[in-house]
Amino acid sequence: MNDILSPATDWELGSMLASLSEEKTSVEILGAGSKRLMGRPPKADYRLTTSVMRGIPLYEATELVMSARAGTPVSQVEIELAARGQMLAFEPTDLGPMFGQAAGIQTIGAVFATNQSGSRRISAGAARDHLLGVKAVNGRGELFKSGGRVMKNVTGYDVARGLCGSWGTLAVITEATFKVLPVPEDVVTLVFAGLPDDLAVEMMCAAMGTPYEVSGAAHLPASTVLRLEHDSLSRAGQALTALRIENFPKSVAYRKTKLSDALSAYGTPFELDLENSLNFWGELRRVSVMPAGSTNIWRISTAPMQAPKIVYGIARHMDVRVYYDWSGGLIWLETPESADAGAADVRRAVAIHGGHATLIRADRAVRDSVEVFQPLSPVAERLTRELKAAFDSHGILNPGRMYADV
Amino acid sequence: MTSIELPEPDKSILRRRDAIVADLEAMFSPDQVISDEVGRRAFETDALTAYRRLPLAVVLPETTKEVADILRYCHESNIKVVARGAGTSLCGGALPAEDAIVVGVSKMNRVLEIDYPNRTARVETGVTNLAISNAVAEEGFFYAPDPSSQLACTLAGNLAMNSGGAHCLKYGVTTNNVLGLKIVLMTGEILDVGGKALDSEGFDLLALAVGSEGQFGIITEATVRIIRAAEAARPMMIGFDSAAKAGLCVSHIIASGIIPVAIEFMDKPAIEVCEAFAKAGYPLDAEALLIIEVEGSEDEISERLAQISEIAGELKPTTMVVSSGPEQSERIWRGRKSAFGAIGRLSDYYCMDGTIPLVHLPFALERIAEICSSYGLKVANIFHAGDGNLHPLIMYDVSKPEEAEKAEQAGAEILKLCVEVGGCLSGEHGVGIEKRDLMHAQFDKKDLAVQTRIKSVFDPKWLLNPAKVFPLDCREDPSVKPASTGEAA
């Protein structure tokens, strides 16, 4: 049970999975293991990590493209990119800290396998939108590739993107090729204080509907603001709603004025300069306001304007902490300890108002007993099972990690 | 151009034609079923006009339920189905077969809901691409992917092909702009994926469905992202005495951290034809022309264009013209957008669609010229330079079969070249029948098996859009059933 396989090459991984498949022996797939405590507890005979498969075989800054081996830590990818003034525009969320781990250890393969996208998702797209191609090994032990290194590619089905969000249940990504973007020259954050959730979301949606290219829109109610690490912000004592603008300096100066004018009905914002902006959005990337602990954490994805209704619907039944990202489209919600982590109420609110909910953190016993991922419609469930069989005929990869029997 | 093999129609289906048509007429109203020869002729090809096949019949459903009815019927009766939008596919994606029923979504063209606060529009997929932008224009919004065929092509076709356009450099292609789909499977089951939320749940079925070339199901509705348009946009033209310099210019701009909304490239033959046609004011002395557009307020635009001019200036361009206003901008874009039409007036042409890594641009253009001249054919190049998506237009005379054959061969060589330098066969037009047999150049057997098994999940009988995308020998032996799930661990 303690055996950890750590293949160094695609070929080695392929032969390992081929023989495991032949023996019908299951295996839990890990990068750095930062998200191991998330999801349905896997029940596997072996563990396998991609962490030895590291390195950056291709980085063509003028073509905005990089390829990295799956086990490369995101922090290393970002150091390489920063040296050429570039970045992962989708700002992958780092869930490590909420599970008591160091920040920055997660691997690039896992970022795509779980489609981790942070605040800039709202303007730049999700992790899956930046993925151009993969090399991978499926549960049959077959090495395959999909997509490529060019920005536009519709040759064959989009299998690479299809692996995003499959949590290692279909294939093990060994190398990802993805689009990167220049780091903006300047950043400013406009912060509105004291708005109730529904007005804040309305304001963020209005901001997103302006031509000023807001690249982050998050709202923290007062009870969550308290938890910010940022000293002066955490002492604000009231709700904060933040809008990020990024571009060259003259443009940022122009846009912040226009945006404040357009939103004047919601109050007069104060400003975070470049450094403070980086700190604040960096905290959101680490989900710092939901620190390590024993409470339950949900991640709810919905139409932005529905978000406050979902939160009110749940808060009627229990004491919650919450913050909104993606102008409301993403809700991070903390619920108190309970037998089902609040699943019944969370799922009901989501069923009424639309969207889907994933239980990110809970006791093992809870994750064993409630659905962690959003239950699927019967047709989607059938396709999900059949896709699983198409990639992994003996069901050896992360069995039960997302859904029972998948 | 007729060298691509199309399978022999299933005789048992052809024999049942009258009975099948009678069934269709019982299921649908008279204006929804086209069975006479003249009517069917209108559907016998798409924009790859060298290939024509008269379909068994054409059905034009008006609701998702009707689509489910016809698919269930075809599934039960083992009849093949070819979905159709506007029929502008350039790769034979919408080419019918004699033993197949064409199901067209053109009657399903309503905009169902526009939601500005959440920035989404829900539409029936028979709506044209441009109609979506038009429906939201009064509030200053637009739907971003903008294929040059946007006036005619439908969202259905865009979804099936994952279409792109000139402004995709900044805003992404179709798959990046779709949030939800309603897909009718061959069994008549209706699959709803995603919605107004930014992420969809479970496996990314949306990613698989977009770009599946009508082989997974018929998409009847979609929720797409709408985006607030920039305050203004302005193009500039930069001419160079060599394609290599134009390529370098693109690299330098991107390396400097500037991502324009669009960077379009034309070579000399293309410049000449477009200028003659559209009087866009293109420099006739240039070997290569870049059209670069940036967006923002007037001041932002001026600053950005000044930076770009400075970068380009170092490469000693032969011309550098910033558009002086909306009228000139319109002319500059009109020239580019009418390029296919303009060349079409001079000659028949075969439009290629490979993508290459930008570093190989000068080499690739040189090779393309060599390949075409070795066949005695002329070629013009017009393409989306920001993302390396080439569109060589090979000119030939359709009335000369041997010339058509040569064009097809030259095209295949060009696409293989794209793969050899690290690119791909198709950047936005799709595989269809046209590039089907070249798939082996890009993918090995296992890569293809991974894809064909997904096809088998969505359409186990392989009835949807037959003989497209995969070489004909690619379908895994269906008797080798995948093991059922859940038996391990």
Ligand SMILES: Cc1cc2nc3c(=O)[nH]c(=O)nc-3n(C[C@H](O)[C@H](O)[C@H](O)COP(=O)(O)OP(=O)(O)OC[C@H]3O[C@@H](n4cnc5c(N)ncnc54)[C@H](O)[C@@H]3O)c2cc1C
């Ligand atoms: C002059 C010209 C310029 C073009 N410029 C561009 C360009 O800039 N960028 C670009 O990407 N393409 C371009 N194209 C190609 C073409 O317009 C696109 O591929 C377009 O998306 C096809 O849309 P359509 O409605 O015509 O689809 P059709 O040609 O009718 O069908 C295309 C494919 O979609 C499938 N399909 C149709 N409806 C459905 C449905 N409801 N559900 C599932 N599958 C379905 C069909 O089976 C077929 O495989 C151009 C074509 C022309 C003729």
